[in-house]
Every structure is written in structure tokens, then in C-alpha cells.
Amino acid sequence: MIPTKNTNHRSWPSHLTAAIVLLATTPVLASAQDDGPALSGQRITQSDITGGTLTLDEIRAAGLRMFATPFNKLDGYGDGPVDPANSTEPGRRPTLQDNGTFLRVNGLDAQTCMECHSVGSNATVPFTFAVGGVGNSNNNVLFQPRFVDVEDSAGNGYADFDGRYINPPFLFGSGGVELLGLEMTRDLQRRLRAAYAAPDTDLPLVTHGVSFGSLRYDSAAQGFDYSNVEGVDEDLVVRPFGRKGEFATVRGFDVDAMRFHFGMEPVEFTGPGIDHDLDNVVDEVLVGELSALHVFNTNLERPEVRDWTPEAETGLGLFSSMGCAVCHVPSISTYSKGLPYRFPEVATAPQLNEFLRVDLTQTAAGFDPSPGGGLEVPLFSDLKRHDMGAGLAENFGSPLDREFITARLWGVADTAPYLHDGRATTLTEAILAHGGEGLAARNAFAALGTADRIAVLTFLKRLRTPEDPAQDLLQ
Numbered sequence: 001m002i003p004t005k006n007t008n009h010r011s012w013p014s015h016l017t018a019a020i021v022l023l024a025t026t027p028v029l030a031s032a033q034d035d036g037p038a039l040s041g042q043r044i045t046q047s048d049i050t051g052g053t054l055t056l057d058e059i060r061a062a063g064l065r066m067f068a069t070p071f072n073k074l075d076g077y078g079d080g081p082v083d084p085a086n087s088t089e090p091g092r093r094p095t096l097q098d099n100g101t102f103l104r105v106n107g108l109d110a111q112t113c114m115e116c117h118s119v120g121s122n123a124t125v126p127f128t129f130a131v132g133g134v135g136n137s138n139n140n141v142l143f144q145p146r147f148v149d150v151e152d153s154a155g156n157g158y159a160d161f162d163g164r165y166i167n168p169p170f171l172f173g174s175g176g177v178e179l180l181g182l183e184m185t186r187d188l189q190r191r192l193r194a195a196y197a198a199p200d201t202d203l204p205l206v207t208h209g210v211s212f213g214s215l216r217y218d219s220a221a222q223g224f225d226y227s228n229v230e231g232v233d234e235d236l237v238v239r240p241f242g243r244k245g246e247f248a249t250v251r252g253f254d255v256d257a258m259r260f261h262f263g264m265e266p267v268e269f270t271g272p273g274i275d276h277d278l279d280n281v282v283d284e285v286l287v288g289e290l291s292a293l294h295v296f297n298t299n300l301e302r303p304e305v306r307d308w309t310p311e312a313e314t315g316l317g318l319f320s321s322m323g324c325a326v327c328h329v330p331s332i333s334t335y336s337k338g339l340p341y342r343f344p345e346v347a348t349a350p351q352l353n354e355f356l357r358v359d360l361t362q363t364a365a366g367f368d369p370s371p372g373g374g375l376e377v378p379l380f381s382d383l384k385r386h387d388m389g390a391g392l393a394e395n396f397g398s399p400l401d402r403e404f405i406t407a408r409l410w411g412v413a414d415t416a417p418y419l420h421d422g423r424a425t426t427l428t429e430a431i432l433a434h435g436g437e438g439l440a441a442r443n444a445f446a447a448l449g450t451a452d453r454i455a456v457l458t459f460l461k462r463l464r465t466p467e468d469p470a471q472d473l474l475q
């Protein structure tokens with residue numbers, strides 16, 4: 001049984017008002033009105049954070065500023081002149097008809113993170129605003145398309161597309177997800193050393209109840225045999241973020257988001273004082289600013305279960321018996337309550353370079369403590385990559401085209417459209433689109449009678465996004 005919370009969902013206008021008040025009263029807008037850099041006078045350094053003079057809420061507020069401030073060219077927004085040798089990478093990309101600002105396709109596609117991460121619920125009419133929420137279809141990222149066949153010149157009945165078309169997820173609860181991923185990585189790295197110490201033996205790679213296959217050190221070949229490793233990269237670093245499982249931490253994702261969407265180059269990417277994109281601005285995003293953004297993102301409220309009913313309980317039972325819960329593991333506990341913030345981050349050694357630790361049961365993140373002294377993370381995922389079959393595959397030309405990290409289902413009632421590209425407008429469509437490793441469970445769902453199907457949907461519709469995330473910072 002899952003803990004429930006019965007509260008009424010508030011309507012959109014009050015949230016929108018809060019956002020307008022935020023924008024109207026913070027100094028952010030005042031400096032933008034002066035046509036200086038939007039962040040003018042508000043830069044936060046890493047020593048401001050490590051020096052202990054700022055409270056956690058002050059760091060979060062600085063992070064919200066990074067998330068919601070519309071950067072302009074004086075902040076370093078934008079790329080430099082096109083690099084013909086590498087024109088798809090952020091920094092030196094083409095813009096639309098030489099307008100020097102946007103293209104939309106492959107980046108320079110927004111001025112704030114909020115533009116894509118701002119919907120708390122799509123189950124209300126109109127949709128509910130929320131800082132850090134999902135994006136709708138018009139916010140989809142179009143990553144590196146080189147070819148879009150809008151006229152169906154191939155005559156195959158659909159528009160071919162060879163980029164990635166990606167629907168924005170929410171950032172709620174990301175602190176618990178990151179902590180779980182770091183703990184899994186630490187365990188798997190220990191298994192790697194154990195396999196080396198016991199050559200020619202298959203060592204199971206199990207952590208937090210999830211199996212990533214097994215690993216063997218082959219003494220004759222003098223190397224690891226990765227052929228039975230499942231759902232994780234060969235470096236055994238669990239990467240929960242990005243639908244393909246590309247980033248171990250939110251910070252890692254944020255560095256790339258700044259570069260890709262805005263051409264804002266973090267110092268930790270360029271080095272201090274270096275104008276890597278040749279736009280005449282250096283130190284566009286300071287290490288401290290990225291730390292604040294990371295702290296803000298990872299302390300956003302977590303999704304929650306609301307309005308639980310006996311029918312929902314029946315649906316959860318069916319969800320388990322059909323095999324959905326093998327991938328969508330309802331809840332995983334961590335060992336620790338504290339999320340370590342590290343700089344620089346070393347992916348294979350999560351214990352290094354910690355500068356701050358935040359107990360996620362004590363902040364807005366609001367995780368429940370687990371009996372073992374850690375957190376309960378009710379994420380409905382195994383943080384593992386799965387082959388989802390040809391129907392869901394992307395056409396990007398990557399070996400991972402068919403593979404996706406198990407979508408976390410917490411909050412799923414509010415986040416249509418579904419699946420990595422938002423192709424499914426209902427939960428039923430999303431479930432019926434499962435193929436590959438998800439095919440057997442999909443077929444079990446398809447075979448259910450009407451009442452049982454409704455029970456499964458009733459259960460999924462109890463998995464809600466948080467109400468009023470980051471509200472304390474908006475007032």
C-alpha cells in the first residue's frame with residue numbers, strides 16, 4: 001500500500017498570478033529593463049555556497065533565478081560564428097536565416113528553462129502552471145535533425161526524421177532519483193573491483209533490488225567480459241537522467257541544457273576567462289551558479305499519491321501481476337537521506353569532492369524516511385535501460401535507438417502527452433505502444449476485461465505531480 005495524501009487540486013489562475021508576481025517583483029526584471037545582462041549584480045560564486053554564508057533557501061532562490069531568468073546576449077546568450085567543421089555542436093551553430101539568435105531546430109530554442117519545464121498538470125483545463133514541470137508538445141526538443149521529410153517524398157506514409165524528438169519531463173523529485181543513482185553506481189563500482197579480484201567468475205550486478213546482469217573478469221583475455229551486463233553502460237555508472245540514460249546527475253544535464261538551449265557556456269565546460277564560443281562574453285555561467293541551479297532542481301517537491309481508493313489498490317495489484325512492476329518498480333529505498341553535491345563530479349566515484357549535503361527529508365523535496373535510515377523514492381522505475389521494440393525506436397542511427405530508461409511513472413496522471421516523444425495522448429495508448437522487453441506486459445494489459453483495465457488506469461491516475469512546487473520561493 002502506498003501512502004496517500006488527500007488534498008484538492010488548486011486551479012491554474014492562482015499559480016499564474018504567483019508567477020507574474022515573481023517576475024514583477026524580483027530584481028531580475030529590473031536589470032533586464034535596463035538592457036544590461038539579465039543577471040547583472042546577481043552573480044553567485046562557488047565560495048558563496050561553500051563559505052556557508054547562504055542558507056539553503058537562498059541557494060535555492062539563486063537557482064530559481066538561473067532557471068527562470070531570460071538570458072540575453074549580454075549574459076552570453078547565443079553562439080558565435082558558425083564552425084563549418086562542427087556546426088551541430090552548441091557554441092558555433094547556425095541560426096535562422098542569419099538572424100543571430102534562434103533556429104529552434106537543434107537549439108537556441110528558448111531563453112529560460114521555464115519555457116519548457118512549466119506545466120504542473122495537463123489533467124486540468126486550462127493546464128496548471130508549475131515551476132519545474134513538464135512541457136507540452138510544442139516544447140519538444142528537436143535534437144540534431146539533419147533530415148525531415150515533411151512531404152513524404154519516400155512515399156512510406158510518414159515523415160521520416162533522423163534526429164531526436166523529445167518531450168520535456170518534469171524535474172520534481174529529481175534529488176531522490178539522483179541519490180538513488182549515485183548509490184547504485186557506488187555499489188556497481190564495488191562489484192567491478194570484486195569481479196577483478198575473483199577472475200573467471202560471473203558476479204551478479206544487483207543493487208537496491210535491481211539486477212543489471214552479471215560481470216566477469218576474463219583472465220585469459222585480461223579484460224572484463226561485459227556481454228551479460230544489462231541496462232547500464234559498461235563503465236557501470238547508472239545514469240537516470242535523459243530518456244536514453246545519459247546523465248548521472250542533474251548538474252551534468254544542466255551544463256548541457258545551458259549550452260544546447262541558450263548557448264550559455266558554463267565555466268566548468270570552457271574553463272575560466274575563456275570565450276569558447278567567440279561571442280565576446282566569458283564566464284557565462286559560474287560554477288556557483290550551476291551549483292545553485294542543481295540545488296534548486298534537486299530540492300523541488302516530489303510527486304505524490306492522492307485520493308487512493310480500493311479500485312486503485314486493485315489496479316496496483318494487476319500492475320504487479322502483469323509484470324509492469326518488474327521495470328516500473330513502485331518504490332526503492334536509498335541507504336542515506338543526504339544528497340551529496342560534488343564539484344568536480346567524478347562519475348565512477350560518487351564519494352569524491354563533496355561540498356554540500358542536503359537531507360531530502362528536511363527540505364521542500366519532502367521525501368519520507370525509509371525504515372533502513374534512507375529515503376523512500378516512490379518513482380515506479382528501475383533506472384535501467386530496456387529495448388522497447390521497433391515501434392518506439394528512434395531513427396537517430398545510434399545503437400541505443402530502441403532503448404530507453406524505464407519512464408518513472410510517479411506524477412503520470414498529470415503529464416500527458418506520454419512516451420519519449422509525446423506520441424501517446426492517453427495512458428492506454430502509451431501502454432499499448434510498449435514492445436520489445438515490454439511486449440508481454442503490454443499484451444497482458446491488452447487482454448484485460450474492461451473493469452480491470454479501468455482499475456489499472458484508476459491506479460495510474462492517483463500518481464500525481466506535487467501541488468505548488470517551489471511555492472515558498474515565489475512568495
Ligand code: HEC
Nearest residue numbers: 109110113116141166167168241242243253254257258261
Ligand atoms: C526547448 C525545451 C527545453 C528547455 C528550454 C529546457 N529543457 Fe530541460 N528538458 C527538455 C527535454 C525535451 C528533456 C528530455 C531530454 C531527454 O530525455 O533526453 C529535458 C530534460 C531535462 C532534465 C532531465 C530530466 C530527467 O528526469 O531526465 C533536466 C535536469 C533538465 N531538462 C533541466 C533543464 C534546465 C536546467 C534547463 C535550463 C538551463 C532546461 N532543462 C531547459 C526540454 C527543455
Ligand code: HEC
Nearest residue numbers: 324327386404405406407418419420430437438441442445
Ligand atoms: C521492459 C520494461 C517495461 C515494462 C515491463 C513496462 N514498461 Fe512501461 N515503460 C517502459 C519504458 C522504457 C518506457 C518509456 C518508453 C518511451 O518513452 O518511449 C515506459 C513508459 C510507460 C508509460 C508512459 C510514461 C510517460 O511518462 O510517458 C506508461 C503509462 C507505462 N510505461 C505503463 C506501463 C504499464 C501499465 C505496464 C504493464 C502493462 C508497463 N508500463 C510495462 C518500460 C516498461
